[in-house]
Amino acid sequence: MVFSICLFSVVLACGSAIDFVRWQNAKTEAAAIADAAALAAVSATGVSESQMKAIAANSVKENSTALDLEFSGQPKFSYDAAKTEFTVELNGKIPTSLMSLAGISNVDVAVRAVAVRPSIPPVEMVLALDTTGSMADAKITALKSAAASMVTSVLKNKDAKIGIVPFANYVNVGVGRRNDRYFDVPADYVAQSSSCSTTYPEKKGCSIVTTTGTCSSTNDGVTKKYACTSSKEVCQSWGPAVKSCKNVNTAYKFSGCVGSRDEDYRARIDVEVKRYPGFLNTSCAAEILDLTTSASAAQAKINALTASGETYLPAGLTWGWNMLNSAEPLTAAEDSEKFAAKGGLKVLVLMTDGATTLAPSTRSAGTHVLASSSVYKSVSYSQALSAELCTNIKADGIEIYTVQFDVADKDLQKLLTDCASAADKAYQAADAKELAFAFEDILNDIAEVRIAR
Numbered sequence: 001m002v003f004s005i006c007l008f009s010v011v012l013a014c015g016s017a018i019d020f021v022r023w024q025n026a027k028t029e030a031a032a033i034a035d036a037a038a039l040a041a042v043s044a045t046g047v048s049e050s051q052m053k054a055i056a057a058n059s060v061k062e063n064s065t066a067l068d069l070e071f072s073g074q075p076k077f078s079y080d081a082a083k084t085e086f087t088v089e090l091n092g093k094i095p096t097s098l099m100s101l102a103g104i105s106n107v108d109v110a111v112r113a114v115a116v117r118p119s120i121p122p123v124e125m126v127l128a129l130d131t132t133g134s135m136a137d138a139k140i141t142a143l144k145s146a147a148a149s150m151v152t153s154v155l156k157n158k159d160a161k162i163g164i165v166p167f168a169n170y171v172n173v174g175v176g177r178r179n180d181r182y183f184d185v186p187a188d189y190v191a192q193s194s195s196c197s198t199t200y201p202e203k204k205g206c207s208i209v210t211t212t213g214t215c216s217s218t219n220d221g222v223t224k225k226y227a228c229t230s231s232k233e234v235c236q237s238w239g240p241a242v243k244s245c246k247n248v249n250t251a252y253k254f255s256g257c258v259g260s261r262d263e264d265y266r267a268r269i270d271v272e273v274k275r276y277p278g279f280l281n282t283s284c285a286a287e288i289l290d291l292t293t294s295a296s297a298a299q300a301k302i303n304a305l306t307a308s309g310e311t312y313l314p315a316g317l318t319w320g321w322n323m324l325n326s327a328e329p330l331t332a333a334e335d336s337e338k339f340a341a342k343g344g345l346k347v348l349v350l351m352t353d354g355a356t357t358l359a360p361s362t363r364s365a366g367t368h369v370l371a372s373s374s375v376y377k378s379v380s381y382s383q384a385l386s387a388e389l390c391t392n393i394k395a396d397g398i399e400i401y402t403v404q405f406d407v408a409d410k411d412l413q414k415l416l417t418d419c420a421s422a423a424d425k426a427y428q429a430a431d432a433k434e435l436a437f438a439f440e441d442i443l444n445d446i447a448e449v450r451i452a453r
Contacts, residue, residue: 118447202239
């Protein structure tokens with residue numbers, strides 16, 4: 001009898017030890033589920049409290065499928081907006097094995113996770129955005145949405161600034177900077193020329209012959225085919241030709257477009273004596289917006305973006321770097337050392353959807369032309385210049401994130417991956433949804449996401 005009681009006690013003790021280990025394992029797994037749910041909720045940007053709770057609930061459901069844990073009631077979710085803390089509470093039970101001999105059929109498992117919603121640190125961020133012709137239609141719409149959301153999130157921090165650098169053939173620094181010592185812009189002028197036309201006032205038996213066909217156009221490396229018509233006037237008799245001429249005035253004006261400096265200075269921004277050339281009657285992207293704390297100004301700039309022109313990637317990199325450097329010609333940025341001393345980050349986000357199609361036309365300061373017609377350099381030169389700029393920007397203490405939007409070119413993929421400050425800071429987005437995710441993930445990477453307790 002005594003032996004039986006002792007044996008029962010030993011078995012119960014062993015069973016309790018086994019069940020305790022199972023309880024610890026279940027609690028560890030439940031804690032991981034709660035942590036994952038809390039982090040998922042606070043990592044989502046631009047969402048309401050109810051949406052955060054829905055995200056957390058979905059995370060718990062997906063991650064608890066394989067766990068032998070029976071939850072008691074519904075998981076509890078709460079959000080403290082003042083502290084930006086999201087709390088997940090899970091309560092469950094696990095069945096016992098040998099402890100059931102002592103009348104204990106299950107043990108409680110209770111866990112609680114609190115995650116702090118990401119907070120943007122002091123940051124100076126520049127969005128260098130490809131607004132070339134290949135970004136037309138749905139792409140530019142997707143870009144506006146993703147960039148606008150980023151602006152809203154970043155500028156919630158009063159110590160944050162954001163700047164916008166749209167780029168295409170050139171970058172537009174604005175007409176107001178034409179007299180700055182860093183730019184070499186000729187004066188506007190008006191040229192007079194003679195314009196002549198020929199008419200046939202005595203023509204007879206005329207009709208318009210229209211033909212239809214298929215035409216094609218190539219813009220920024222993208223060729224589109226479309227139905228087109230052409231018309232020609234056919235006459236039985238033309239009669240004598242009458243030529244008439246008149247003087248025509250053509251205005252040549254600077255609209256803010258600037259090109260490349262001399263070759264030796266294209267990968268640098270610290271040389272005052274070499275100025276950026278400005279061009280008259282040249283079209284380019286929308287004017288840049290220097291670093292600002294105004295969300296409305298940044299939103300307006302993004303909403304007004306349009307897609308046109310060819311791609312010259314070094315332009316976006318050069319002026320993104322200029323904007324994050326406190327020296328002239330753009331001076332809204334803080335001194336790098338002082339900004340870093342107070343925990344500040346300088347960030348360049350480069351978004352493009354295709355390879356460079358342009359190259360500098362000459363070794364000297366000048367324009368950018370289609371590489372196939374360049375008398376000087378090629379696309380490979382422009383790509384190498386982009387890589388050198390990326391290296392120099394990172395050496396200047398600036399974090400680079402790259403976003404490839406529907407990029408198929410393998411060489412460009414490698415260039416942009418290498419350009420980023422780390423492999424996990426290089427994103428590939430195939431569509432609008434993935435583009436939005438990339439911008440959100442950049443925010444989460446910059447922000448401080450953590451489990452508080």
